[in-house]
Amino acid sequence: MVATQVLPFAMVILILFGLALDADSRTLRDLAPGLFWVATLFASVLAIQRSVAVETVSSTFEALRLSGAPAWKLFAGKALAVALQLLAIEAVLALGIIVLYRSSFEDPVLVVTAALAATVAIASAGSLYGVLAVGMGVRDTILPMLLLPIMMPVLVGATRAFGDGLGTAALDGWTWTGLLALLAVIYATAGALAYAVVIEDT
Amino acid sequence: MDYLRYLIGGWGVVLVAVAIYAVSLLRRGKVLSARVPADRRRWMTTDD
Amino acid sequence: MSTTLTRPSSTASEADVASTGSKLTRVLGIASLVGLAVLLLLAFVFTEPDQRVFDRGLDLEPLLTGQGDAVRLLYVHFPVAMVTYTAFSLNAIGSIAVLWKKSMWWDNTAAAAAEVGVLFCGLTLATGSIWGRPIWNTWWKWGDVRLMTTTILFLIFVGYLAYRRTMTDSQVRAKRSAVVGLIGAINIPIVYKSVDWWQNRTLHQQSTLRDRAIEDLTLFSMIFGMVVFLVIFAWLMVHRFRIGWLEHQIETVGLEAAIAERRAQTSAAIEDAVTDSRASAGSGPPPKTGMN
Numbered sequence: 001m002v003a004t005q006v007l008p009f010a011m012v013i014l015i016l017f018g019l020a021l022d023a024d025s026r027t028l029r030d031l032a033p034g035l036f037w038v039a040t041l042f043a044s045v046l047a048i049q050r051s052v053a054v055e056t057v058s059s060t061f062e063a064l065r066l067s068g069a070p071a072w073k074l075f076a077g078k079a080l081a082v083a084l085q086l087l088a089i090e091a092v093l094a095l096g097i098i099v100l101y102r103s104s105f106e107d108p109v110l111v112v113t114a115a116l117a118a119t120v121a122i123a124s125a126g127s128l129y130g131v132l133a134v135g136m137g138v139r140d141t142i143l144p145m146l147l148l149p150i151m152m153p154v155l156v157g158a159t160r161a162f163g164d165g166l167g168t169a170a171l172d173g174w175t176w177t178g179l180l181a182l183l184a185v186i187y188a189t190a191g192a193l194a195y196a197v198v199i200e201d202t
Numbered sequence: 203m204d205y206l207r208y209l210i211g212g213w214g215v216v217l218v219a220v221a222i223y224a225v226s227l228l229r230r231g232k233v234l235s236a237r238v239p240a241d242r243r244r245w246m247t248t249d250d
Numbered sequence: 251m252s253t254t255l256t257r258p259s260s261t262a263s264e265a266d267v268a269s270t271g272s273k274l275t276r277v278l279g280i281a282s283l284v285g286l287a288v289l290l291l292l293a294f295v296f297t298e299p300d301q302r303v304f305d306r307g308l309d310l311e312p313l314l315t316g317q318g319d320a321v322r323l324l325y326v327h328f329p330v331a332m333v334t335y336t337a338f339s340l341n342a343i344g345s346i347a348v349l350w351k352k353s354m355w356w357d358n359t360a361a362a363a364a365e366v367g368v369l370f371c372g373l374t375l376a377t378g379s380i381w382g383r384p385i386w387n388t389w390w391k392w393g394d395v396r397l398m399t400t401t402i403l404f405l406i407f408v409g410y411l412a413y414r415r416t417m418t419d420s421q422v423r424a425k426r427s428a429v430v431g432l433i434g435a436i437n438i439p440i441v442y443k444s445v446d447w448w449q450n451r452t453l454h455q456q457s458t459l460r461d462r463a464i465e466d467l468t469l470f471s472m473i474f475g476m477v478v479f480l481v482i483f484a485w486l487m488v489h490r491f492r493i494g495w496l497e498h499q500i501e502t503v504g505l506e507a508a509i510a511e512r513r514a515q516t517s518a519a520i521e522d523a524v525t526d527s528r529a530s531a532g533s534g535p536p537p538k539t540g541m542n
Contacts, residue, residue, distance in 0.1 A: 128433075132413075132426055142413055146430060149405035150437055153444040160448065179444060186436070194429045197349065204299070204319040205384050212323045212380040213293075216330060216373050217286075220482065223369055227489040231270030234496035238503065 006047045010089050013039040014096045028101040033162035033169075036097055037118070037155055040090055044122050045144045047085045051078070052130040071196035075127060079191060082130075083123035090115055097166075106167035110174060114161035117180035121154045124187035131198050154183055270492035278485040285478035292471040293325040300468075320384050325471055327377040329479035331400075334374050336483065337367030338403065341410075342435040345428035357424035358498065360431060361414060362490035364407050366483065371404045393449035399442045406434035420501060 017035050018028060028035075094111075097103040105111055126147055133143040157179045164173025203209070300321035304313040344360030347353050378397065379389050391397060410430050417423035 125433075128429075132430060142409070142416055145405075145409040145412060149402050149409060150433065152402050153437070153440045156444050156448055175447070179447070183440065186440075190433055190436070194433070197425055198429060200425075203294075205323075206319075208380050208384055209294075209319065209322055212377045213290075213326050215376050215380070216326050219369065219373060220486075223366075224486065224489075227486065227493065228269070228271075230493050231489055231496070232268060234493060234500065235268040235270060238496050238499045 006043050006050070006085070007089055007092055009046055010039045010043040010093055011096055013042060014093065014100055018100055025102045029103055029166075030168050032097045032101040032103045033159045033166055035101070036090075036093055036162060037158045039093055040086065041122070041148065041151055041155065043089050044082070044086055044126055045147060047089070048082055048126040048130040048147075049133075049143055051082060051085075052134050071199060072192035074199070075192050075195035078130075079120075079123045079127040079188070082127055083119050086119045086123055087115075090119065103166050103168075105165065107165040107173070110177065111162060111165035114158055114165065114173065114177045114180055117177060117184045118154050118158040118161075120184035121180060121187045122151060124184065124191045125150055128187075128191040128194055128198070131195065154180065157183065270489050270496070272488075275485055275488050278481055278488065282478065282482045282485055285474075285481055289325065289471070289475050289478050292467070292474060293322050297322070297325075297467050297471055298465075317385055320381060321468070323377060323381040325475045327374065327381055328472055329475040330370050330377055331374045332476045333479050333483045334367055334370040334400070334403075336480065337363045337370060338407065338435065338438075340487075341367060341407075341431050345431040345435070348424050348428040349432070352424075354420065354424060354498070357420075357428070358491055358494040359487075360428065362487055362494055364410050364414075364431065365490060366486050368404065368407050368411060370483075371400060371407065374400055375404060393445065395442060395445045395449065398445040399438060402441045403434075403438060406437065407431075410434060420498065 014035060017031075017039075021028065021031070023031070094105075098105075129143055129147045129150075133146065157176045160169065160171060161173040161176040161180065163169030164171055164176070299319040300316040301318060302316040304315050306313055340363040341360045344356040344363060347356035348360065375397075378400070382391065383389050410427060413430055414423055414427045417426065
């Protein structure tokens with residue numbers, strides 16, 4: 001599911017940007033952090049929509065809920081699943097920007113840490129909003145409209161951190177990674193707390 | 203006065219938009235009030 | 251969640267009027283209009299354009315700085331921004347009350363505040379942009395902290411309103427939109443801080459209210475403007491709240507009517523069954539049923 005649909009989608013975004021910007025490789029290299037994270041965010045919307053849809057259709061969600069597991073565990077399981085999918089997508093995108101945009105990983109530790117923190121934040125917020133966007137008459141097309149504005153600090157932080165880690169910007173990526181970690185904690189907590197409220201009526 | 207166009211634009215946008223919204227609220231209010239039986243029209247006055 | 255009505259506090263004659271108006275809204279409305287008129291006078295007639303003379307000493311000509319007449323836009327931009335933040339704060343409080351006390355009254359307030367807030371947020375962006383064009387020489391400045399934060403705020407609450415419209419069950423809608431509204435609200439300081447770090451500078455004027463170099467009438471006009479727009483906000487909120495309340499009534503009335511109809515149908519069916527069974531039982535006394 002992820003491999004056949006979401007991954008190719010993410011790659012297509014990178015390629016389309018390359019074509020649309022019609023830029024020399026130096027510009028693309030500078031833009032790589034931003035393009036990477038925009039592609040990841042779009043792909044995450046798709047991945048979350050699909051994961052929530054699968055559950056509603058097969059009513060495994062209902063079964064899980066009735067199993068008596070506490071809400072936060074359900075949330076954690078969901079968010080983890082989404083996070084793993086996102087990491088897979090990001091790994092492929094990383095390859096993509098190396099090949100297509102001539103990026104080089106000057107500080108791989110920074111890049112990986114930042115990506116992990118950002119991914120947890122995206123997966124947590126996404127899982128919560130994914131469940132919010134499901135249910136009686138709710139169209140899941142509302143998901144991007146709800147999720148993406150909230151993800152703006154993650155986007156800013158991740159792009160800055162990658163800018164430092166990929167050597168395209170002279171700033172301190174670790175401060176930004178700190179912000180990402182804070183956001184990861186906030187969204188994981190908010191998601192765990194709010195999940196109980198939200199799944200009551202699903 | 204300098205910048206007159208900007209001043210008219212800025213103030214104008216606010217006054218016109220608020221006026222339009224206010225009128226739409228009044229209209230919605232009338233339409234909805236007509237559909238609700240008279241004894242149930244008044245709003246809750248205490249915390250629910 | 252209970253939705254019981256309380257006795258109306260208004261007189262019977264007022265209750266017959268089919269509108270959301272009342273004595274309160276008439277007072278607020280007149281105050282708003284008078285206040286606006288005074289504010290316009292202050293903004294355009296009685297205050298001076300912002301002209302600061304920067305004395306460069308020696309023989310040099312003093313430099314004329316300051317915004318000139320563009321400052322008159324601030325007499326509407328600040329109040330409108332103030333209303334925006336008030337409205338969204340009210341929404342945040344309402345969202346907490348919905349989740350904590352399960353109050354439909356607060357849900358109604360939160361929804362009303364969000365709608366008015368989105369309008370005024372859009373106006374804040376518009377007036378800010380119009381002010382910025384002559385002063386900053388640009389309609390938009392990426393990385394200006396307040397501009398970015400207000401834009402994200404706008405998007406969050408447009409999403410909130412759209413989200414509310416997707417749900418028809420009022421209890422579910424109240425809870426879920428409260429979650430969305432709250433997460434939106436807690437995001438605001440985060441957005442603000444992250445953009446601040448990002449740019450570490452802003453074209454935005456630092457808080458003008460704290461600048462004692464403003465002359466008294468300018469300061470007074472700005473504060474007066476905020477008061478006037480808060481009164482306008484109150485008028486809009488009362489009407490919008492009542493509209494939400496009426497919509498709720500229509501839902502409830504519809505629901506109750508449907509239930510009453512079902513009951514009527516069911517008891518009619520039972521009565522028919524009783525009559526039939528009496529007829530078929532012959533001349534004996536009517537059998538006791540549990541229905542009576």
